[in-house]
Amino acid sequence: MLAAERRDHLLELLAREGKIVAKDVAAELGISEDSVRRDLRDLAGEGLCQRVYGGALPVSPAVADYRSRRSVAPEGKLKVAAVAAGLVRLGGTVILDGGTTALAVVHALPQGLACTVITHSPTIAAALIDHPRVEIFLIGGRVFKHSAVACGAAAVEAAQNVSADLCLLGVTGVHPDAGLTTGDAEEAAMKRALSARAADTYVLASSEKIGTASRFRVLPWDGISGLITDADPRQPVIEQLTAQGVEILPAG
Amino acid sequence: MLAAERRDHLLELLAREGKIVAKDVAAELGISEDSVRRDLRDLAGEGLCQRVYGGALPVSPAVADYRSRRSVAPEGKLKVAAVAAGLVRLGGTVILDGGTTALAVVHALPQGLACTVITHSPTIAAALIDHPRVEIFLIGGRVFKHSAVACGAAAVEAAQNVSADLCLLGVTGVHPDAGLTTGDAEEAAMKRALSARAADTYVLASSEKIGTASRFRVLPWDGISGLITDADPRQPVIEQLTAQGVEILPAG
DNA sequence: ACGATACATGCAGAAACGTGCAAGAACAGG
């Protein structure tokens, strides 16, 4: 059993079972608990798992319960959301866009995580009420019905007064030529304003968005730090994006 | 069962059930009550739950209350909401406070009514999405968990930029001497700021609020146009208010 | 006021942990 092989096994086990018990794995693989502990320590160091007494848990405990929730939202969006939730650091500040994928991100956030979420979506804000340690800052403005987010001059102005480490942006189209697009000009402007207030911007792009384009450009490729998607990395569109220097965070 | 896993379980249980009974959980998980108590003590120490005799409750009792209250709006609130919804005129602009009664007002609004609603509650805004002809303006700011509304300096500032015909205000206490009161100073200030931006202010006061007082004064009696309540008009408290010149809109 | 229940504390055994160490494998260079 190679060390790397063992690591993969641990990650797979973690994804499947939702937890790892060091003792059990050691017995199952016929190796010492020390080795398992060492592996888990390394994985935790890379942020791939959360070390706890007796074993390890997924970085976001919500990965386990996404199995139970996947009936609610499409599986792809949940995978993307889980990865996105993993980007949110303890004590950090994140700007969260509206949309169903962003809502899935809220559900994927660990219950006890302490952080600040800035959003222009009343739906997202309402969902966050259930997260006891999340500080919520709501960006007001005229609420656009079709996407249920605050847009317009007042909202853009309000957005100028916030700053964040991370911006998680939803879009409706991800296309090699057209770039990141959405269906409404006001929304596109709002997304730009939000993205500009964060150090890093990651785009939530479940597979059905890949290769499609909508009417209004949101951001150019170099305006984002990366793309989170569950689409096959070997897919031509994705390969093309990778070639263009876009960082791809797989949500396999 | 890992210790950390148990903690997650407790938090999840707390979110789902709204309470934890140490004895029951101990039996369910097959561990000693001591361990459960220790976990609860730790969680309480981190501010993730509120320790009570026999188990634990969510950090802010209001959160759980809010969840249970919003599902079943008591008959009194529905009556009050119906009367309040009747005050909203076609094409008019109304400032709608947060809270369960205000939420009931949203549901009581005629489906096709065209008007503008200004609110600092993400919950109210989200509920209004379903009303196709209602224009929504969201007041942003820091969201206070226990009442799920935007408060604080940013919210008050944002409120200065709107004007309305009508303000429908929720309170937690209506008392002849103490006046209109609520449990949080920030909330009280916010309610004042909202009320100041409307020509008329009506208070939503279902019967259980009548005769009670909370810690912080919202408005004096002459700051409001009237009180909407389902309480018996012959009740001493109501008669006293009438004598003080407060207009009573019965929601019998 | 009293019994019942829940609680905090101290304690001891067990389990998990980190660290240092040595044996062995993989590897590079001579």
Added chain:
DNA sequence: CCTGTTCTTGCACGTTTCTGCATGTATCGT
């Protein structure tokens, strides 16, 4: 092919953490 180096792995040891039990105390309901 040999040797020195590096990395991995398992073991031993002392330490920390967890858990259940026992004790005495506090709190609740009657």
